[in-house]
Amino acid sequence: MLKDNIAAGIHYEIYKNCLIIYITQDLDHHAVKFLRERSDRLIGTGDVKHIIFDFRDVEFMDSSGIGLIMGRYKKVMFLGGRACVVNVGKNVDKIFKVSGLYKIIEKYDTPEDAIKALEVKYENYI
Amino acid sequence: MKIIFESCSENEAFARTVVAAYITRLNPTLEELSDVKTAVSEAVTNSIIHGYENGDGDIVMECSIHNYDVSIVIEDFGVGISDIEKAMEPLYTTRPEWERSGMGFAFMEAFMDELKVESEPGKGTKVFLKKTIGVCEEMDQ
Numbered sequence: 001m002l003k004d005n006i007a008a009g010i011h012y013e014i015y016k017n018c019l020i021i022y023i024t025q026d027l028d029h030h031a032v033k034f035l036r037e038r039s040d041r042l043i044g045t046g047d048v049k050h051i052i053f054d055f056r057d058v059e060f061m062d063s064s065g066i067g068l069i070m071g072r073y074k075k076v077m078f079l080g081g082r083a084c085v086v087n088v089g090k091n092v093d094k095i096f097k098v099s100g101l102y103k104i105i106e107k108y109d110t111p112e113d114a115i116k117a118l119e120v121k122y123e124n125y126i
Numbered sequence: 127m128k129i130i131f132e133s134c135s136e137n138e139a140f141a142r143t144v145v146a147a148y149i150t151r152l153n154p155t156l157e158e159l160s161d162v163k164t165a166v167s168e169a170v171t172n173s174i175i176h177g178y179e180n181g182d183g184d185i186v187m188e189c190s191i192h193n194y195d196v197s198i199v200i201e202d203f204g205v206g207i208s209d210i211e212k213a214m215e216p217l218y219t220t221r222p223e224w225e226r227s228g229m230g231f232a233f234m235e236a237f238m239d240e241l242k243v244e245s246e247p248g249k250g251t252k253v254f255l256k257k258t259i260g261v262c263e264e265m266d267q
Contacts, residue, residue, distance in 0.1 A: 090156075
């Protein structure tokens, strides 16, 4: 359903004011260095207000991943937006729980669910 | 098992994968495996970012297995930590500008059974991690 855009190694989709970032690798300090700069470039474009991180391909994450999500959360918060995570596997879920991140970040099953919750009009969504 | 590798971020994945392979003989659950990988990743990342401040250096990683106990020692010869207690406080970080979450030691503590840190400013830091693997399974049997 979601079309993948691949630019400079980052998989993303912009649907209305939602930026969906597909994380396609294990999320450690090494991966974060790369993702941080590229996702910030996308947050700065157009009318992006909300950010959704899709973890469908992530088997491993450590505290560097928490730093990445928190940093992007702060950025969209200043734009009046919200941050969500979707398709969270067991390993990553445990990291989020232990870190207490769910107090500020919303979790949904799929990007579609997150978009619905962010009250974007769903009808035109292809 | 003892390996020495360069302090660079590519080696974070290398280090945790090596440890994961090393402990497979204990038949860890996927959760145990993930816990150990996270703790190793945290310790190695600390050495790279804080110990060597993203510069060059060697990281020494030693692992051993006694019965069901896995012991892992990760050592660097970098700047060291002057206040270990402060460094171990959850959410405390010396590098907020790099978006460090300050959760490194908290994760090591949460995911392992034991954590000990020895450090001397200017000399380096040694992190001891320990976890018993497969105990729940044993009890079930």
